[in-house]
Amino acid sequence: MATTPRTRPRVLVLGGGLSGTLAAAALAPHSESVDIVERHALPDTPRPRRGLPQAGHAHMLWAGGADAIESLLPGTTRMWLGAGAHRVSIPNGMVSLSPGGWYRRCWPEAQYLISAGRDLVDWAVRSQALALAGVRLRAETEPVRLLGTRARVTGAVVRHRDGTEEALEADLVVDATGRSSRAPDWLAELGAPAVTETVVDAGVTYASRRYKAPIDTAGWPVINVQADARLEGAGTAGTILPVEGGEWMVSLSGTRGGEPTSDDDRFTEFARGLRSPLIAEYLDRAEPLGPVTVARNTANRRRHYEKSRVDGFIALGDSATALNPLYGHGMSAAAQGALALRDLAASGDITAPGFARRAQRAISRPAAAAWLLAVGQDALFPGAIARKPRFADRLTSRYVNRLITTACSDFTVVAALTDVMTLQTTGAALAHPRVLLAALRGPKLPPLDGPALNPAEEAVLLDGPSPRADDAGRRP
Ligand SMILES: Cc1cc2nc3c(=O)[nH]c(=O)nc-3n(C[C@H](O)[C@H](O)[C@H](O)COP(=O)(O)OP(=O)(O)OC[C@H]3O[C@@H](n4cnc5c(N)ncnc54)[C@H](O)[C@@H]3O)c2cc1C
Known part of the structure; x- marks a missing residue:
């Protein structure tokens, strides 16, 4: 029987994490098939898995990332919230100590974030992506080498769990194997020019622990004590995220010389040494649910694939741009990159010469914005x-510090900073004349002398839990 000639391209995605499944969602409508090759088994429920050690740490999904995911896979936000994730308003749903002081919470919502365990975030995306026509998961399989020439990648040889190898031909290969990606070596084996890399490493160590919250977490804020780079010594920071199951995911961090340890007994002590002891005071009233987990591989690492001229190959997510987790941009930048990939694929032939280069440039734009921050x-x-920071870097940093201080009492500035932080716009928005003027004027009100807690949040510290965190009105 004669076979019908293939008219639509085949895609091969390496890595079945968040970026891999988002790449599949972006390309499935424009391909005959998308095969995802993943080293580990992927659970069909939101539970911990091998290959995602960072799930033991707090993950904020900013509005820019959540909106991109919703656009790629409609209904994902409903799945997150239905499974117990929280939608947190910014700035009013955050108790946040910035380098400029405590933020007020009397403003309207400027943006939002999704606060959930990382396993839940990935599970919803994965379930949605794997349900798309043409998408197929090849779990417990890993790439051995790429196929093709120094000018065009045409697939990969993969190894199955039983040790057998298989050559998978593809018109486009997407590397989404994360920070530890071996793609630069695989490309070098084909004779392609070396991929250049930029690394900026503040030596941040993360230590995290889950807690049973002492209160119903509906309406509970994100609590966040930030580092201040202007102070002497290492920068230390901490966050309490309300996640599903009435739990708090708590992450503490320190730059080089101020790292937290994996010692369970010293976790709260470290939190007490932050610029405010607020997180420690809440932890004193909560019950730990497991040991402390530590992550040290946190450098900003950018592989400049956008400069490569190899057709048929692109990289998405941490494999291209891995970011210091402190700013919570990794998932959002990957999601926006996937959205840009979908839009480009919709407007052109993904097999055309030069597509990979254009796609990589589109992917790198949101990543570059997050990188600069x-x-x-x-x-x-x-x-x-x-x-070494140059004069211009120091000037920008002084301006940003001025904005951060002004933001504590000026909605124009807090909204602009929030738009940038949530990746809804780029840093250029901070040069808008309205924002410049507000920065020149400076803070409209004196700084708060402590966190803007509502009575329910205060009650946990004074007398133990009151019934619901969102029952009480907010104080300014
Ligand atoms: C401590 C910490 C805290 C963080 N906090 C935040 C946050 O608050 N907000 C945020 O947005 N981001 C945060 N991040 C960053 C975020 O975790 C990453 O940006 C995100 O996981 C990137 O997704 P990815 O799919 O590109 O890579 P990964 O999540 O690393 O997924 C890679 C996938 O590829 C698979 N794989 C790896 N090698 C192979 C191979 N050879 N063959 C086949 N499969 C392979 C892995 O099993 C995995 O499934 C944090 C990171 C850390 C370390």
Whole structure:
């Protein structure tokens, strides 16, 4: 029987994490098939899995990322919220100590974030993506090498769990194997020019622990004590995220010389040493649910695939741009990159010469915006491995500090900073004349002398839990 000639391209995605499944969602409508090759088994429920150690740490999904995911896979937000994730308003749903002081909480919502365990975030995306026509998961399989020439990648040889190898031909290969990606080596084996890399490393160590919250977490804020790069010594920070199951995911971090340890007994002590002891005071009233988990591989690492001229190959997510997790941009930048990939694929032939280069440039735009936000701060911490900050960097940093201080009492500025932080717009928005003027004027009100807690949040600290965190009105 004669076979029908293939008219639509085949895609091969390496890595079945968030970026891999989002890449599949982006390309499935424009391909005959999308095969996802993943080293580990992927559970069909939101539970911990091998290959995602960072799920033991707090993950904020900013509005820019959540909106991109919703656009790629409609209904995902409903799945998150239905499974117990929280939608947190910014700035009013955050008790946040910035380098400029405590934020007020009397403003309207400027943006939002999704606060959930990482396993839940990935599970909803994965379930949605794997249900798309043409998408197939090849779990417990891993790439051995790429196929093709120095000019065009045409697939990959993969190894199955039983040790057998298989050559998978594809018109486009997407590398989404994360920070530890071996794609630069695989491309070098084909004779392609070396992929250049930029690294900025503040030596951040993360220590995290889950807690049973002492209160119903509906309406509970994100509590966040930020580092201040202007202070002497290492920068230390901490966050309590309300996640599903009435739990708090708590992450503490320190730059080089101020790292937290994996010692369970010293976790709260470290939190007490932050710029405010607020997180420690809440932890004193909560019950730990497991040991402390530590992550040290947190450098900003950018592989400049957008400069590569190899057709048939692109990289998405941490494999292309891994970011210091402190700013919470990794998932959002990957999601926006996937959205840009979908839009480009919709407007052109993904097999055409030059498509990969155009796609990589489109993917790298949101990643570059997040990169600038991270490295601008990270380079200022002691012992950071980075280019020495230049005059222009210091000037920008002073301006941003001025904005952060003004934001504590000026909605124009807090909204602009929030739009940038949630990746809804780029840093250029901070140069808008309205924002410049507000920064020139400076803070409209004196700084708050402590966190803006509502009575329910205060009650946990004074007398133990009151019934619901969102029952009480907010104080300014
Ligand atoms: C401590 C910490 C806290 C963080 N906090 C935040 C946050 O608040 N907000 C945020 O947005 N981001 C945060 N991040 C970043 C976020 O975790 C990453 O940006 C995100 O996981 C990137 O997704 P990815 O799919 O590109 O990579 P990964 O999540 O690493 O997924 C890679 C996938 O590829 C698979 N794989 C790896 N190698 C192979 C191979 N050879 N063959 C086949 N499969 C392979 C892995 O099993 C995995 O499934 C944090 C990171 C850390 C470390």
